[in-house]
Amino acid sequence: MLTAFARAFRTPDLRKKLLFTLAIIVLFRIGSHIPVPGVSFEMVRSCVEDSNRNSLFGLVNMFSGGALLQLTIFALGIMPYITASIILQLLTVVIPRLEALKKEGQSGTAKITQYTRYLTIALSILQSTALIATARSGALFSSARSATCDPQGIVPDDSLFRVIVMVAVMTAGTSTIMWLGELITDRGIGNGMSILMFVSVAAGFPAALWTIKEQGTIGGGWVPFFTVIAIGLVMVGLVVFVEQAQRRIPVQYAKRMIGRRAYGGTSTYIPLKVNQAGIIPVIFASSLLYIPALIAQFSGGKSDWAVWIERHFVKGDHPLYMITYFLLIVFFAFFYVAITFNPEEVADNMKKYGGFIPGIRAGRPTAEYLNYILTRITWPGSLYLGMIALVPSIALVLFNANQNFPFGGTSILIIVGVGLETVKQIESQLQQRNYEGFLR
C-alpha cells in the first residue's frame, strides 16, 4: 500500500498536482506566521505562550491553525470563506433569484461563486474588525496572567489609521487564502476549501497532544497521552466506517434503440450515504455557537446576560452548551441533506432518462420513496454526527483534559472526512492510468 504513495509521485501528471498542492500549503503556512503590522510581536508571543488555550477562541483558533491568536495576516483562516459559502447555499433555498441562477448551469454557478467571494470579503472585514477590537481592549488574552504579558500592550498605537491598515491587511490575507483554496480546487488535488481547513486543524494537533502529556498527572502524562491516541484511532475507524456506509437504491435504465444501436438497459444504484450531510453541520453548528460568546466578549462581560452567556456557552463543558450543540448539529444535518439532495429533482431526472426504481412508479411515487428512505437514514446519520462531535466535551468532563482535546469530534470529523475524500481522489487518478491504487 505504501508503494502506492511512491507510485503516485512517479506519475508525472499526479506528481505535478501533488507538488502544486504542497506548494500552496507551504504558502498558507508562511502567511500564518507573518504578524499583522501594528501588533507588538514580542507581546503576542509571550501572551500566546502564557494563555496557551483561550477558552473563547479555542475552536475558532483551531480552525485557523493557531494563527488567530497570533494576529497574523492569515489570522481569520479559511473560515470566512466557508461561512460565506454555507450562507449562500442556505440562501439558495430562500431566494428565488439565486435558485434560478443555480438551475442555469455553469454561468449561474459562476455568478454564485462571485457572490460568495463578495460575502467573504464582507465577513472578513467584520471579523477582523471584531478581532482587532478585542485585541485592542486586551480581552483577547484576558485569561493570561504573567509578568511579561500585558494584554493592553498588544496594539501599542491604536490610532484610527493603524486600525484601518490592520483590518485591510487581514481582509487581504483572507482573500488570498480564498484564492489559494480555489487554486487547489482548480489545479491541485481535492477541494481547496477543505484541504486548507484540514491543514489548519492538522497544524494544531502536535501541540495539543503535547499539552495533554504535559498537563497529565498519571504516569508522567504518558497514560492520558496514549489513552487519547488510542481513543483517537478507534474514532478514526468509527468515522471511516460510517462515512463508507451506503444505502444503495437500485435504479434500472430502460433499453432504447437509437438508430441501430441499443442504449441503456443498465442497472445502477443511487448511493445514499448514512451521513449524507458530511461535516458541514458540525462546522456550521460550531461557528453559530461561537457567536453568543463573541457578543458577550464584545460587551465587556459585565451585564447579567453576558455573565449568563459566559457561564453557559463559552466553555464546552456545560450541559446546556452540549445539548444546544447536539440539537444544532441534528438540525443542520437534516437541513443540509434537504438542500443538497432534492428527491423530486432526482426522480424527475430519472424519469427523463428512462430510469426507474424496480417496483416503484416513476415520478411522484419515486420522489416519495426516496424521501421515505432519506428521512429514515438521516436520523441515525445525524445522531452519529452529534455524538462524535460531543466526544471532546464529554472527554473534557471525564478526563479533565483541556477543551481542545485533539481527537475530539469536530477535528476528527474534518481530518478523516477530508483525508478520505482526498485519498479517494488520488486513487481514482491513479486508476485512470491503470495503476493499482492503494485502496485494494
Next chain:
Amino acid sequence: MTEAHGSTATPEHSSSDGRGSDDEPPGGRRANRPKGSSGKPEQKKKNLFARAALFYRQIIAELRKVVWPTRNELSTYTTVVIVFCLMIIGIVYGLDLGFAKAALAIFG
C-alpha cells in the same frame, strides 16, 4: 398487499396507488380512493408512542439494508487515512517549526 403505513417494510409496492384486488371493477376502485386516503388520518390518530415505535422500527429496517464496509475495506481505508493524515501533520509541523523560527528571527 403490503401495508406501507403500518409496516417496517420499505414501501416497494405502495398500496395506495390503486393496486386493489383484481376482481374489483375499475369504477369500484376509483370509489375506493377517497376511502383509502381517509384511511391515512385514521392511521395518524394512533397514539404518539405507537407512531414513534413504528418510525424507530422503520429506521432499523432501513439500516439493515445499508451496505456497511467489510472488515477488510474498513482496515485498508483506516490505515490509508491514518498514514495520509500523519504525513500531512508531519509536513505541516515541520513547516511550522521552520517558519516560527524564521518569524522570530525577522520580527523578534
